[in-house]
Amino acid sequence: MGFAFTLFNSWQAETVKGDIPMTKQKVLLVGHGMVGQRFLEALADRGGLDHYDVTILCAESRPAYDRVGLTRYFTERDADALSLVPEGFMAQPGLTLKLSTRVREIDRDARVVITEAGERLDYDKLVLATGSYPFVPPIDGNDRPNCFVYRTLDDLDEIIAAADQARIGTVVGGGLLGLEAAKALHDLGLETHVVEFAPRLMAVQVDDLGGGLLKDKIEALGVTVHTNTGTRAIVDGEQHRHRMDFGEDRHLETDIIVFSAGIRPEDSLARACGLEVGERGGVVIDDYCVTSDPDIFAIGEVALWQGRIFGLVAPGYQMAETAAARLCADSEPSFQGADMSTKLKLMGVDVASVGDAHGQTPGARSAVFFDQSTGVYKKVVVSECGKKLLGAVLVGDANDYGNLLQLCLNRIDLPGEAAALIAPAAGDAPMLGADALPDSAQICSCNNVSKGALCAAIDDGATTVGDLKACTKASATCGGCAALVKQVLDSELAKRGVEVNNHVCEHFPYSRQEIYHLVRVGEIKTFDELLEKHGSGDGCDICKPLAASVLASCWNDYVLSKPHAGLQDTNDYFLGNMQRDGTYSIVPRVPGGEITPDKLIVLGEVAKKYDLYTKITGGQRVDLFGARVDQLPEIWKILVDAGFETGHAYGKSLRTVKSCVGSTWCRYGVKDSVGTAIQVEERYKGLRSPHKIKMAVSGCTRECAEAQSKDVGVIATDKGWNLYVCGNGGMRPRHADLLASDLSDEQLIRTIDRFLMFYIRTADRLQRTSVWLENLEGGLDYLKQVVLEDSLGIGEELEAQMQQVIDTYQCEWKTTVEDPQAVKRFKHFVNDDVADDNLHYVRERGQRRPAYEHERIELVQQEG
Amino acid sequence: MNSSVTLEWKAVCKVDEILPGTGVGVRLPEGQAALFRTRDGQLHALDNMDPFSRANVISRGLLGSLGGTRVVASPLYKQHFCLETGKCLEDETVSLTVYPVRLRGELVEVAVG
């Protein structure tokens, strides 16, 4: 008593607030879910625990956990990881948590609640945070065994246990939660169906077109979607436990059913004690979360504000803050409704809805972008005047979410035509940079973090998204705002003059060029040496392959020798490109695209023996796909014995030198393009570089080898060779530039030597010659000076370095198959000679290919 | 790790069968694991299946560290997994099971069950 009194005195001395009780009062919190916990934290933050003793009555056996992240439990199986209660939190004086304690009754006259075990607890203030319960449609048989709901960790435990014995799982309800449940069943390896009564999925968030697209996408992942389908009854199945009867002879057999047909406010306690509730449920509250009884608050999903229930966590958190403030006699904040915009990744498909997605505002107009081939649907809803964004729906590509949400929430005037907001060329869309946002703009809606709050945290020293997450909670819940948080961070850091550097990664404060020089000048021969002298930490998947490439460009050691082996990306380590199922491809070198019938037969025989998918590549050679890691050495042994060499299809190195048939046969050919292509390919094969290098030689200006789209392109004229450089196909095609004309054979080679070595010395990581030239100060003219006029006086040095690489060439596959130690590494298991047993194939057009996910489930079932 | 659960240790290979800074695949009574030996000799074992591609390839990922966290990068789509906890750094809803590992003399043992 004396204690409370002193506390109160000292507190009153500094602030003058409303009527806070002098002695400690009793608060009962019914329900310890997400919102209940947030309420406790808010109360503690405001010093409320000095004035209230809070007893928490929690029906579940675990304290509050992250229900939003519930589905993670399927993969992690770690309930503790989901806990929302910070360590030591419940040990604070003033808090008593009673787990597995369900309230049965509230006696408002006596101000007492009675638990199911019969315990009576009195209260001064009561806070209802009982959330909601899953609605199970009244279908005959809905209470059969193996029928579940999806709300609590206990529900998930039951589903996991049942899935062991099951093959087919069906979710009733194609809303947001239903799709999440479907993903979980799918991940448990079940053939999964979604049964939705409405004509589309996610009826609340998206419209018909978007829903249709979502359905296509989800079906492509192997989940069968039945829309417009109502279940009449659930009865015994013939092959499976249940048969769901849809009427008109339609039915579906399944082993497990999960109902996810909506939620209803858990308001039974409130109803029974006569609190005012809504027509369709929910405990009526005012702007301060007070119910019709001034001593009882309701917050979270159980509460009904202005006729609305909020089935998301962010509004619940705002209510928690409001109720806590109210108990501490603060009138701020009050609850003013909340935005129901959402962004989700459902089964890998981006879906988002913002504001008035269905265009229900009078006069609203909408613009739609729909591309069925890429599976992207976007719609924006704008006000009658065309100036304000009211809402949006995004399916398949939700990158614009942050931008659109900000425009909508902050009622910013649209920067241009509404349609341009969703036009496919994102680069041209009027983007609303993080800079344009006012400080009041809400960036993270789950945790109500404004741009101003982020800026303050950055002022206090936050420099990474992780820092911001830790100190403001931004992006800590659904993660939907992460991209925007990063944008704000980057733009604010830039404003504060924090340099944006070109360091390769956190382990080396240098660019690739600088590392190249450090290696060359310091004669560094291993990664460990480089790290010790110039870096820190352990390295990573960026700097290790980079170092391996630079070391190879400089010294050209066998890439799998001990010090280099651990640096190689898997493609370089196993000397093949990894395919989507974890097997590898085999691409022998076919210089200039010229191949003898005998060699073709060997390729055919090998492909046949190992059942490899065989394809002619775009680079004039043959790719054999689907070799298991343990098969690679024996296959390559056969190929090496037949005179093949590695084609370096896996390396950042010379790929192919494409050729046209040229004067060998062609009536227009003015020079031997095949011969020159072979000579060039033999010369530069195995050369490690910042990115891959492609070349071509055409025998006349008709240019059948497409040399002007290559890094190095050679075209014959009657006066000699024209040399083109820095062309590119691929993602951003670039036409090559003419570097020199009418070169002799010898001049041609010397010029290419210098050009390539200069590129290797000065380019950035993964920079093709095209991008390198565009970034080279002085551009093509400068390049001509260096390479043709030797303005830097390094011409001979470049040639000598190239000669060293050429002299030390070895076919990595030949070296590997001849080295028993190296061959040993090509085992799937270190402790067993068997192969990976998780490879599943189907045959298509007479050849083998890896099964897609949905086919795989069927195959595993047939096999098992 | 819950100490009341009795772990069954299974010898899988000699330590020098794993080059420092690389990993190997390990066959377990049920399923498979990826076993890594870091440059400074620490041993870690995780699921071998990459949850993003469902291919058994984690053992072929590159080792490294990111902000002090020891990680392996999946060779297919390059997500990073913490060697200690199995958590995916890019997607917190995903993580790999971690198996206890120990060295007994020359032999590396992985705990199963």
Ligand code: SRM
């Ligand atoms: C097999 C092949 C497609 C085919 O079936 O024909 C192919 C297949 C791959 N290409 Fe390609 N590209 C193939 C010709 C091309 C061509 C056409 C050409 O070379 O004439 C191009 C455009 C030309 C160009 O590069 O400028 C091409 C542009 C790309 C790009 C984009 C490069 C760019 O600068 O934008 C990538 C991605 C990259 O390298 O980062 C890529 C990457 C890939 C990878 C390595 C993707 C990967 O990491 O798994 C593919 C795996 C090959 C494998 O497993 O063996 N591939 N790729 C062709 C192999 C040619 C060869 O014999 O080596």
Ligand SMILES: Cc1cc2nc3c(=O)[nH]c(=O)nc-3n(C[C@H](O)[C@H](O)[C@H](O)COP(=O)(O)OP(=O)(O)OC[C@H]3O[C@@H](n4cnc5c(N)ncnc54)[C@H](O)[C@@H]3O)c2cc1C
């Ligand atoms: C799988 C899933 C995914 C979700 N994803 C998202 C999302 O991405 N974004 C989003 O914003 N929201 C999402 N939600 C919704 C979000 O979880 C809820 O909005 C939030 O949990 C509501 O919090 P609450 O505290 O009001 O209710 P709850 O978290 O449900 O907590 C209520 C608690 O009260 C207990 N209780 C009920 N009656 C009694 C009683 N008589 N006595 C004692 N205790 C009682 C209940 O057992 C429960 O523990 C998701 C929900 C689920 C199930």
Ligand code: SF4
């Ligand atoms: S175009 Fe794309 S899919 Fe086709 S081979 Fe090249 S990288 Fe693979």
Ligand code: FES
């Ligand atoms: S919006 Fe959900 S975490 Fe920020």
